[in-house]
Structures are given as C-alpha cells and as structure tokens.
Amino acid sequence: xxxxxxxxxxxxxxxxxxxxxxxxxxxxxxxxxxxxxxxxxxxxxxxxxxxxxxxxxxxxxxxxxxxxxxxxxxxxxxxxxxxxxxxxxxxxxxxxxxxxxxxxxxxxxxxxxxxxxxxxxxxxxxxxxxxxxxxxxxxxxxxxxxxxxxxxxxxxxxxxxxxxxxxxxxxxxxxxxxxxxxxxxxxxxxxxxxxxxxxxxxxxxxxxxxxxxxxxxxxxxxxxxxxxxxxxxxxxxxxxxxxxxxxxxxxxxxxxxxxxxxxxxxxxxxxxxxxxxxxxxxxxxxxxxxxxxxxxxxxxxxxxxxxxxxxxxxxxxxxxxxxxxxxxxxxxxxxxxxxx
Amino acid sequence: xxxxxxxxxxxxxxxxxxxxxxxxxxxxxxxxxxxxxxxxxxxxxxxxxxxxxxxxxxxxxxxxxxxxxxxxxxxxxxxxxxxxxxxxxxxxxxxxxxxxxxxxxxxxxxxxxxxxxxxxxxxxxxxxxxxxxxxxxxxxxxxxxxxxxxxxxxxxxxxxxxxxxxxxxxxxxxxxxxxxxxxxxxxxxxxxxxxxxxxxxxxxxxxxxxxxxxxxxxxxxxxxxxxxxxxxxxxxxxxxxxxxxxxxxxxxxxxxxxxxxxxxxxxxxxxxxxxxxxxxxxxxxxxxxxxxxxxxxxxxxxxxxxxxxxxxxxxxxxxxxxxxxxxxxxxxxxxxxxxx
DNA sequence: ATCAAAACTTTCCGCGCGTAAAATTATAGT
DNA sequence: ACTATAATTTTACGCGCGGAAAGTTTTGAT
Numbered sequence: 001x002x003x004x005x006x007x008x009x010x011x012x013x014x015x016x017x018x019x020x021x022x023x024x025x026x027x028x029x030x031x032x033x034x035x036x037x038x039x040x041x042x043x044x045x046x047x048x049x050x051x052x053x054x055x056x057x058x059x060x061x062x063x064x065x066x067x068x069x070x071x072x073x074x075x076x077x078x079x080x081x082x083x084x085x086x087x088x089x090x091x092x093x094x095x096x097x098x099x100x101x102x103x104x105x106x107x108x109x110x111x112x113x114x115x116x117x118x119x120x121x122x123x124x125x126x127x128x129x130x131x132x133x134x135x136x137x138x139x140x141x142x143x144x145x146x147x148x149x150x151x152x153x154x155x156x157x158x159x160x161x162x163x164x165x166x167x168x169x170x171x172x173x174x175x176x177x178x179x180x181x182x183x184x185x186x187x188x189x190x191x192x193x194x195x196x197x198x199x200x201x202x203x204x205x206x207x208x209x210x211x212x213x214x215x216x217x218x219x220x221x222x223x224x225x226x227x228x229x230x231x232x233x234x235x236x237x238x239x240x241x242x243x244x245x246x247x248x249x250x251x252x253x254x255x256x257x258x259x260x261x262x263x264x265x266x267x268x269x270x271x272x273x274x275x276x277x278x279x280x281x282x283x284x285x286x287x288x289x290x291x292x293x294x295x296x297x298x299x300x301x302x303x304x305x306x307x308x309x310x311x312x313x314x315x316x317x318x319x320x321x322x323x324x325x326x327x328x329x330x331x332x333x334x335x336x337x338x339x340x
Numbered sequence: 341x342x343x344x345x346x347x348x349x350x351x352x353x354x355x356x357x358x359x360x361x362x363x364x365x366x367x368x369x370x371x372x373x374x375x376x377x378x379x380x381x382x383x384x385x386x387x388x389x390x391x392x393x394x395x396x397x398x399x400x401x402x403x404x405x406x407x408x409x410x411x412x413x414x415x416x417x418x419x420x421x422x423x424x425x426x427x428x429x430x431x432x433x434x435x436x437x438x439x440x441x442x443x444x445x446x447x448x449x450x451x452x453x454x455x456x457x458x459x460x461x462x463x464x465x466x467x468x469x470x471x472x473x474x475x476x477x478x479x480x481x482x483x484x485x486x487x488x489x490x491x492x493x494x495x496x497x498x499x500x501x502x503x504x505x506x507x508x509x510x511x512x513x514x515x516x517x518x519x520x521x522x523x524x525x526x527x528x529x530x531x532x533x534x535x536x537x538x539x540x541x542x543x544x545x546x547x548x549x550x551x552x553x554x555x556x557x558x559x560x561x562x563x564x565x566x567x568x569x570x571x572x573x574x575x576x577x578x579x580x581x582x583x584x585x586x587x588x589x590x591x592x593x594x595x596x597x598x599x600x601x602x603x604x605x606x607x608x609x610x611x612x613x614x615x616x617x618x619x620x621x622x623x624x625x626x627x628x629x630x631x632x633x634x635x636x637x638x639x640x641x642x643x644x645x646x647x648x649x650x651x652x653x654x655x656x657x658x659x660x661x662x663x664x665x666x667x668x669x670x671x672x673x674x675x676x677x678x679x680x
Numbered sequence: 681a682t683c684a685a686a687a688c689t690t691t692c693c694g695c696g697c698g699t700a701a702a703a704t705t706a707t708a709g710t
Numbered sequence: 711a712c713t714a715t716a717a718t719t720t721t722a723c724g725c726g727c728g729g730a731a732a733g734t735t736t737t738g739a740t
Contacts (some may be wrong), residue, residue: 007696018719023698033706033717054695058394059725074420074627083442095454098438102423111423114435115394227631257631264633287414291567293599293604293633323575347726358689362729373687373737395726399695681740688735695728704719710712 005049008142015043026051027060053077057119062068066096066314067115067144069108069125071151071192072224073100075254076287078300081150084307085124085134092315096119103192103224105131112140122314126150129193145317149310151193151264152327158317164329165195168283168299169202169249171334173210176247178271180279180340182212184236186259187251188229189218196251199283203249215244230258231265238266247279251297253289256282260292260339270294279340283332295337303332303333345389355383366391367400376489397459406436406654407455407484409448409465411491413440415594417641418466418628419489421641424647425464434461443532443564445471452480462654463499466490469533485657489650491533494666498657501649504669505535508623508639509542509589510672513550516587519680520612520619522552524584526577527591528569529558536591539623541623543589555584570598571605578606587619587680593620593629593638596622600632600679610634611678617679622639623672642670 012019017040025040032040043049059065066089070078082098089096097118101108108128115123123146127137138156139181140146146157146324153160176183185203187196200216207214219233230250237243250256259280263270269277271294284291285300309328318325345351352359357380365372365380372380383389397403406429410418422438429436437458441448448468455463463486467477478496480486486497493500516523525543527536540556547554559573570590577583590596597618603610609617611634622629625640649668657663 009696019697020699020720021718024718027698031717036718050457052398054394054398054459055725056698058392058398058696058727059698061698073413073423074416076414076416076419079416079419079440083413083440098440100423100438118683119394125435227628231631253426257628261631261635263631286598288567288628291571291601293601295601349726359727360690360729361688364688367728371687376687392726395695396728398697398726399728401728684738686735686737688733690731690733692730693712693728694730695726698723698725700721700723702720704717706717707715709714 005047008049008051011043011047014047015040017043059064062121062318064094064121065113065118065120066094067099067118067120067123067125068096069099069111069123069127071101071102071108071126071128072103073098074102075224076310077284078150080287081126081303081307084303085149085311088307088311089124090122091312093144094315096124101128103128105133105185109133109136112136116140116143117294120144121318122146124149124310124314127153129153129195130190131192133157145334147310147314149306151195158323158324159305159309159313159328161313161328162330163195163301163306164331165198166202166205167329168332169199169204170209171247171332172207172281172283172297172299173203173206175334175336176249176279176340177210177212181247182207182210183247183249183281184215184217185251186217186224186230186233186248186255188221188233188255190222191251192222192224192339199251201311217243217248226252226254227261229260230255232258234259234262235265238262238268245279246277248281250280250282253284253286253296254296256280256296256339257286257288257292260296264293272297272340273338281340285333285335289335290337292321292339295340297334297337297340299332300335301332306329348389348391351383351387351389354387355380357383365394384674393563402461402658403459404434404524405458405460406434407439407451407458407460407463407465408436409439409441409451409455409463409467411441411448411466411468412443413438414442415564417624418490420627421466421643421647424643425489425651428647428651429464432651434655441468443468445473449473449476452476456480456483460484461658462486463643464489464650464654467493469493469535470530471532478601485654487654489646491535491559494540497661499649499653499668500665501646501653501668502670503535503641503646504671505538505623506542506545507669508672509539509544510546510549511672512558512589512623512639513543515545515674515676516589516619516621516680517550521585521587522547523587523589523621524555524557525591526557526559526570526573526588526595528566528573528595530562531591532562532564539580539591557583566592566594567598567601570595571602572598574599574602575605578602578608582622583618586617588621590620590622593622593624593626593636596620596636596638596679597626597628597632600636604633612637612680613678620680625673626673629675630677630680634679637677637680638675640675641672641673
C-alpha cells in the first residue's frame with residue numbers, strides 16, 4: 001500500500017494482471033475485457049501509478065502527441081481558438097502541445113523543427129500565411145498528418161478549415177449599403193495573412209454586385225501590430241484627404257480598433273447615429289470588439305466550427321479513414337453594434 | 341551520405357567519434373574538447389541527426405523540460421509574459437512547454453498532474469491565485485523546483501517575482517491627486533487574484549497619507565471576464581448613485597476598459613481635459629490600453645524584469661546555487677495618457 | 681622529452697515500456 | 711457440455727540512449 005510503484009511491472013504484480021495486458025489498457029482501454037478494465041482501474045486508484053511517458057513514446061510507432069501551432073498568442077482570437085482546439089484534443093485522449101510563432105517566420109520553422117523530435121501523431125497549424133516557409137511546412141506535412149486552420153496554404157496538408165472570408169465581405173457590405181453610405185475598405189498594404197486578400201475581394205465583388213465603385217485604402221505597415229498600424233494609417237488618412245465615404249469597412253477588428261482610436265484622437269465621432277459621424281465596421285468579432293467606443297459592428301468567425309473541423313478531420317485520419325474535404329469554409333455571422 | 345542516420349550509434353560511426361562522447365556533447369557541448377566539438381558539429385550538418393528525445397529523457401535524472409503555466413492566455417498580458425519567459429528558456433537551452441489554466445482551478449490541477457509525467461526540471465507558474473489548489477501546488481513544488489510570478493502564494497516555491505502592487509496605488513494616487521480630484525477605487529468584490537487586494541491597500545494607504553478619505557466601490561462578478569464585469573458594474577454605478585469622485589482608479593486595465601465602455605454607453609465623457617468628464621485610470625499597461633478612447637492612463641508592469649527574475653532564479657537553482665530572495669517586487673511606471 | 685591531467689574509446693548494463701509469438705484460459709453461443 | 715473465438719499470460723527481445731568502469735590517447739606545461 002505505502003510501497004510506491006516504480007514501473008509497469010510492479011504495478012502489474014500489485015494488480016494481479018500481466019504487464020502486456022496493462023500495456024494494452026494504457027494504449028486503448030477498450031481493447032481489454034470490461035472486467036479486466038475494472039480491476040485495473042481499481043488498482044490504479046489505490047496505487048496511483050502512471051506509465052513513463054518517455055518510455056511509452058520511445059517504441060510506439062504512433063505517439064498521441066498533437067502539435068498545435070498558431071501565429072501569435074498575443075492575439076486573443078488565436079488564444080481562444082487554441083483553447084478550444086486543445087480541449088478537444090484532450091477530450092479525445094491526445095496530448096496537445098501549444099506553440100506560438102510570435103509572428104516570426106524563423107520561429108515557425110523552429111517550432112516545426114523541434115516538433116519533429118516529439119514524433120507527433122498529428123499537427124494542427126494556423127500558419128503565419130504569406131510569411132510562412134511553405135516548402136518547410138509542406139515537407140513536414142509529408143511525414144505528419146496535418147490540418148490547417150484559419151489561414152490557407154494551397155495544396156498543403158490533409159485539409160483546411162477556416163472562415164469564408166469572401167462571404168464576410170458580401171455579408172457586411174450588404175448590411176452597410178442597406179443602412180447607409182456604401183463603405184470604403186481599409187486594410188494593410190502588405191497583409192500578413194491571405195485572408196485579408198479574400199476579404200478585399202469579397203468587398204469588391206459585393207460592391208460591384210450592388211452597382212457601387214469599390215474604394216480600397218491600403219495603409220503602410222507590416223507585422224502583427226495591427227492596432228498600431230490601423231491607428232497610424234487612420235491618422236494619416238484623416239489628416240490628408242479624409243475617407244472617401246462616411247463608412248469604413250476594416251479588413252479586421254484589430255485594424256478597426258486602431259482606426260477608432262485615431263478617430264477619437266482627431267475628434268472624429270464614430271457611430272451610426274450621430275450627424276457627421278463616420279461608421280466603422282470590422283471583421284472577426286475579436287473579444288475586445290464589444291468594448292470599443294462605440295462597440296464595433298463586425299462579422300463573427302465561427303470559432304467552434306473551425307476548431308471542431310480541424311480536430312475531427314485530424315482524428316478521422318488518425319483512425320484510418322480517408323479525408324475527402326480538402327477545403328471547408330464556414331460562414332460568418334453579422335454582429336450589429338453601434339459603430340455601424 | 342544519402343543513407344539516413346537512425347540513432348546515435350550510427351551517427352557516431354559516421355562522424356568517427358565514439359558514442360559516449362557524442363552523448364556527452366548533446367548533454368553539454370562545452371564538456372568536450374573544442375576540436376571534437378567542431379568535428380561533431382560538422383558531421384551534424386552533413387548528416388542531419390538529432391537524438392531521440394524520449395530515449396534521452398528516459399534515463400536522465402534531470403530533463404531539460406520547463407513547465408510554464410499561466411492562468412489565462414486569453415489575457416494578452418499573460419500571453420506577452422509567457423512569450424518572454426519561453427524565449428529566455430529556449431535561449432538557455434531548455435525546452436519550455438506552455439500551459440494555460442483558462443481560469444479554472446480544475447485545469448490548473450490537471451496541468452500539474454500531467455506535468456509530472458514530463459519529469460520537468462523546473463516549473464514557472466503564475467497561479468490562478470485565490471482559486472488555486474494551494475496544497476496541490478505546494479506538493480508539486482516539493483518535487484520540482486518552482487518559481488512563482490505575477491501572483492504570490494505565501495511560502496510556496498523557491499521564490500516569487502512580481503509587481504509591487506502596493507506601490508502601484510501610491511504612485512498613481514499621488515499623480516491623480518496632484519492633477520485633480522482624489523480618486524475613488526473601482527474593483528471586483530471577489531477578485532480572482534491577490535494582487536487586487538494589494539492594490540486596494542496601496543490605494544487606501546496613499547489616500548490616507550495625503551489626508552483624503554478612501555472610497556472603494558466593489559462591483560459584483562466573478563471569474564476572468566474582467567471587461568464585462570467592469571462594464572456591468574460601471575453601468576450600475578452610473579445608473580444609481582454615480583461615482584463619489586470625478587476620478588476613478590480601476591484595480592486593473594481590463595476593468596477600466598469595461599468601465600470606459602459603460603461611460604460611453606451612458607454618454608459620460610472620459611478624460612482629463614473636458615468639463616464634466618470623469619477621469620479613469622487603470623493598472624497593468626495592458627496591450628490594448630493605448631487604444632481605448634481615450635487612451636488609458638495606467639501603471640505599467642515591468643514585464644521584462646518579472647520574466648527575467650523568474651527564469652534566472654530557476655536556472656540559478658538548477659545549476660546548484662541556492663536561492664536567497666524569497667520575494668522580489670518590481671516597481672511600476674506611470675504611463676500618462678489622456679484618460680486621466 | 682617527460683609526465684600528469686584531461687579527454688577519449690571500448691565495453692557493458694540498465695531504463696521502462698512496446699510488441700511479437702506461443703501457450704493458456706475465459707467467454708459466449710448453439 | 712462442447713466448441714470457436716476472444717482475451718490473457720508467459721516469455722523474450724528490442725528501442726535509443728545514459729552512464730559507469732577501465733583502458734588508451736591526446737594535451738599542455740614544465
């Protein structure tokens with residue numbers, strides 16, 4: 001009782017069951033008889049043994065490690081989706097490990113590099129996007145089943161699941177045109193993420209479909225400090241020609257947050273109600289968007305659906321099934337608040 | 341050349357150096373002769389071998405794994421400090437693994453539980469605080485060298501490094517009193533984090549030192565959704581008695597962000613300049629604080645110093661030195677913006 | 681050139697578990 | 711009660727590396 005169990009052999013002896021059966025149990029409890037399972041679990045409670053994870057993974061052809069890689073954890077959007085993905089992995093009996101590339105190509109490469117030695121059963125990655133080392137990632141996906149999310153790299157990985165960013169534009173342009181002046185589009189000149197391009201295209205297509213001339217404003221700035229880029233760009237526009245419309249659709253919420261700050265700094269009111277105010281809308285439904293002043297009208301990404309697709313697609317593959325859906329897109333939902 | 345190296349033995353043969361020496365090199369490159377080191381590193385480039393991490397950790401008494409645990413990654417403050425801590429670990433040749441308790445006591449316990457099997461050389465943890473299972477954490481720290489940061493649990497771990505939250509109150513109360521009406525204090529009734537108590541005490545002490553009567557407003561709400569709690573609480577106060585002062589010091593920036601949103605919703609102007617406006621200040625210098633409307637006056641935590649202390653203290657211990665400083669507090673810096 | 685210290689090689693064992701093969705036992709079904 | 715099948719036990723080997731022990735070579739300083 002008080003004697004500590006040091007390894008599986010001792011635990012087998014203590015529980016009165018052979019070691020190979022114990023081993024089977026830990027690999028998959030359903031492969032042992034129910035009566036045996038109960039005996040093991042009972043012994044497990046009294047003896048508090050757990051197998052050595054390093055010894056386990058050393059010989060197993062397939063570990064139960066899952067790598068989860070996001071481009072940036074400083075962005076609460078990714079923090080939230082990572083949380084969701086992690087939980088699903090744990091529930092399925094896998095061991096997720098979370099990594100953030102911190103917006104850096106080198107870090108993304110390093111993460112994959114060091115991930116190799118973990119012999120992961122699978123990888124769930126939201127790539128940096130434009131800045132990713134695509135060849136490196138592709139090489140990795142040849143060895144490890146990989147599902148992409150958020151940001152799509154064509155022809156890489158088993159599957160991609162993310163938002164239908166093209167549809168985002170249509171959805172919000174329709175709304176904005178219905179309730180006021182047609183919007184101009186506010187974005188970074190060199191967006192880190194390919195989703196931004198889809199969003200611009202969606203905006204342009206929607207405007208043209210409604211018979212309006214699209215107007216795109218691309219501001220300087222690279223990297224992942226979107227709020228600051230939005231603020232600087234916003235100040236520049238306001239201080240020079242001003243916006244060509246009293247309605248501004250931002251490529252994402254973080255840019256919009258920066259733009260709202262710029263408007264405030266220049267005493268430019270924002271919102272749909274006041275005379276002389278400009279309307280600002282974003283995309284993502286960032287956790288902070290409901291606390292901007294005014295609260296930000298935006299398109300909500302379907303966090304749940306995206307993380308669910310990523311995890312379930314990977315597990316389907318790990319269980320031997322073939323993955324058929326190469327690309328799955330999820331619709332966004334219009335979140336009406338007071339900024340537009 | 342094309343033949344792949346499968347293990348250390350093959351790599352030893354290929355590089356013309358004995359396996360034990362190769363083993364020594366990977367444990368600590370400085371323990372082998374410089375000429376040998378060069379030969380190994382040269383072979384390493386041509387053969388692209390890396391030791392099996394599971395086999396390595398199986399026998400080593402001390403792994404180079406470091407657990408990094410934060411209460412919530414949805415909070416960019418922790419995301420940022422985690423990034424800082426991780427990088428320092430990597431630079432020192434350790435393998436950090438990041439975990440978030442997502443504000444949940446059970447998750448925090450589970451993380452430590454599953455961390456055990458990783459045989460970590462050390463643990464860097466920002467505990468949940470009031471809600472932590474202190475006995476469990478203490479038990480863990482008996483086996484694994486642990487440094488606490490951000491949130492202090494008395495008598496647990498080798499050392500604690502965090503902000504001098506008491507000083508925060510003094511610093512900002514002095515400033516606010518010098519430039520306008522003495523502030524009231526806005527906080528959660530049951531703060532998740534013990535720092536909140538220190539901050540309140542600092543506020544009260546500073547007010548009394550200046551000869552003013554402290555006024556504390558505690559709003560309902562539990563958990564980690566601080567912005568929403570601040571917004572709801574703010575609306576309640578505004579809709580009932582109003583604030584007892586035109587200056588409100590919030591226990592943290594996230595509450596302040598919610599309060600600013602509440603003020604906006606009630607057409608209550610915020611800032612130091614306008615007539616009839618209330619001044620709002622926070623504490624933390626949250627990444628979003630510079631983008632609120634108006635930008636938030638706050639006390640900046642010294643991220644760098646906190647993460648540096650945590651990592652260096654742990655490594656000092658791992659290298660055999662004794663740790664003497666049980667508690668190290670870092671001063672905050674006043675960040676003057678337009679909200680106050 | 682000499683010699684002790686440092687670094688290296690050779691040889692060996694063990695870590696904790698996966699897993700295969702063969703023998704044994706338990707289960708379920710007519 | 712009998713059998714086919716599934717589950718378990720016994721036995722044995724191997725994974726890739728850490729690390730100890732003893733012998734050999736290299737190094738660097740006199």
